[in-house]
Amino acid sequence: MLSFWEKNTFCNYDYIIIGAGITGLSAACEIKEKQPNKSVLVLEQGLLPSGASTKNAGFACIGSLSENCADINLMGEDAFIQLVLNRWQGLQILRNRLGDSPISFESYGGYELLLQNQNTAFLDQINHVNQLLFPIFNAPIFSLQTHAAKQFGLNQNMVKTAIKNEVEAQLDTGKMMQALITYTQKLGVNILTGAKVLHLQENPENVLVQTEKIDFKAKQLLLCTNAFTQELLPNIELESGRGQVLVTGPIPNLKIKGIFFFDEGYYYFRNFENRIIFGGGRNLDFTAENTTEFGSNQKILDALHYYLKEIILPETPFKVEHNWSGIMAFGSDKTPIVKRISERQSMAVRLNGMGVALGSKLAKDLVALHED
Numbered sequence: 001m002l003s004f005w006e007k008n009t010f011c012n013y014d015y016i017i018i019g020a021g022i023t024g025l026s027a028a029c030e031i032k033e034k035q036p037n038k039s040v041l042v043l044e045q046g047l048l049p050s051g052a053s054t055k056n057a058g059f060a061c062i063g064s065l066s067e068n069c070a071d072i073n074l075m076g077e078d079a080f081i082q083l084v085l086n087r088w089q090g091l092q093i094l095r096n097r098l099g100d101s102p103i104s105f106e107s108y109g110g111y112e113l114l115l116q117n118q119n120t121a122f123l124d125q126i127n128h129v130n131q132l133l134f135p136i137f138n139a140p141i142f143s144l145q146t147h148a149a150k151q152f153g154l155n156q157n158m159v160k161t162a163i164k165n166e167v168e169a170q171l172d173t174g175k176m177m178q179a180l181i182t183y184t185q186k187l188g189v190n191i192l193t194g195a196k197v198l199h200l201q202e203n204p205e206n207v208l209v210q211t212e213k214i215d216f217k218a219k220q221l222l223l224c225t226n227a228f229t230q231e232l233l234p235n236i237e238l239e240s241g242r243g244q245v246l247v248t249g250p251i252p253n254l255k256i257k258g259i260f261f262f263d264e265g266y267y268y269f270r271n272f273e274n275r276i277i278f279g280g281g282r283n284l285d286f287t288a289e290n291t292t293e294f295g296s297n298q299k300i301l302d303a304l305h306y307y308l309k310e311i312i313l314p315e316t317p318f319k320v321e322h323n324w325s326g327i328m329a330f331g332s333d334k335t336p337i338v339k340r341i342s343e344r345q346s347m348a349v350r351l352n353g354m355g356v357a358l359g360s361k362l363a364k365d366l367v368a369l370h371e372d
């Protein structure tokens with residue numbers, strides 16, 4: 001049984017945020033930066049943040065050309081430009097909040113590799129996409145790089161050419177999340193881990209937030225639960241998607257520097273210091289990867305090994321040191337869901353597998369919903 005003191009002090013908040021990923025922690029920061037006197041609690045089901053934010057590849061990306069062309073077809077030009085702007089602004093918020101050095105932010109650019117036999121019709125749109133994005137970046141960001149395969153030691157028989165994106169960058173996911181947690185706590189936010197929220201009940205004067213052991217009360221509740229949102233709100237339209245990632249051991253004289261994509265972004269790799277981090281392949285087994293359960297998929301891991309050996313490191317011996325998975329949330333288009341659900345509740349979820357840049361901007365938009 002909780003004491004009077006515990007109920008009074010530990011269980012009552014102005015704001016409760018569910019989910020300690022990038023979005024949830026950034027929302028907590030937004031509130032405290034503007035309203036330092038408000039009490040804020042973040043509840044996280046895992047002992048560490050346990051969705052995508054500590055599992056990703058650390059691409060601070062705004063999208064490859066083929067992905068951008070597909071997005072324009074899917075969403076229309078205005079929604080596409082807004083999405084890229086949100087990613088770009090989100091990245092600036094994250095960098096300003098934490099600083100580049102603590103998160104090992106490095107801007108070496110991004111390269112989309114075009115493989116032999118790949119349909120390259122979208123290349124015709126390079127100038128058009130550069131023009132659409134010019135107001136955001138004040139420069140054309142996409143350009144053809146015919147020598148990329150040679151420059152980075154990739155298999156030149158398999159990689160036909162590449163398209164560089166000047167503004168793409170990379171960071172250290174672990175350091176970024178650690179810095180975000182430290183910053184959030186310095187602002188006076190309480191973060192409780194191992195606290196899975198099981199049920200929500202909105203009352204006229206508060207929202208009752210029930211976890212396994214303790215019930216909390218909040219004047220305002222923000223859901224930042226991404227792929228796990230349907231456990232609390234079954235009717236939200238999203239699909240979970242597991243992602244597989246591996247990391248090699250150190251590779252002497254590694255030529256690869258930057259972030260790289262191929263097969264329309266389904267595969268992605270980067271250097272982390274002198275290692276390769278390589279992920280993707282969800283399109284090989286959509287059915288099995290449509291899950292919120294962590295776990296490996298041998299078929300996909302085999303494909304990652306194959307491409308690592310055949311395309312990425314064709315002449316270099318390497319050892320895969322470790323692999324892991326994380327869980328993303330996707331919708332029928334690339335638009336995330338940021339909305340009020342009721343008088344006291346709102347959500348920012350469904351980041352479509354590209355939340356490193358986007359998360360901080362969505363958090364800002366989410367908190368703004370409560371300021372009206």
Ligand SMILES: Cc1cc2nc3c(=O)[nH]c(=O)nc-3n(C[C@H](O)[C@H](O)[C@H](O)COP(=O)(O)OP(=O)(O)OC[C@H]3O[C@@H](n4cnc5c(N)ncnc54)[C@H](O)[C@@H]3O)c2cc1C
Pocket residue numbers: 018019020021022023024043044045046048049050051052053054055056057058059060061195196197198224225226227228229231232242243244245279325326327328348349351352353354355356357358359
């Ligand atoms: C393998 C992989 C690679 C990726 N690579 C990149 C990349 O390179 N670049 C990029 O931009 N994006 C990448 N992403 C996507 C990016 O990581 C996500 O879009 C982003 O982290 C989403 O942040 P979030 O805070 O919204 O969600 P999450 O990080 O998933 O956070 C949601 C949190 O809510 C918690 N939670 C859920 N339900 C409850 C509950 N009932 N009670 C308490 N807590 C709960 C979860 O445990 C989780 O910690 C990748 C994702 C994966 C999985």
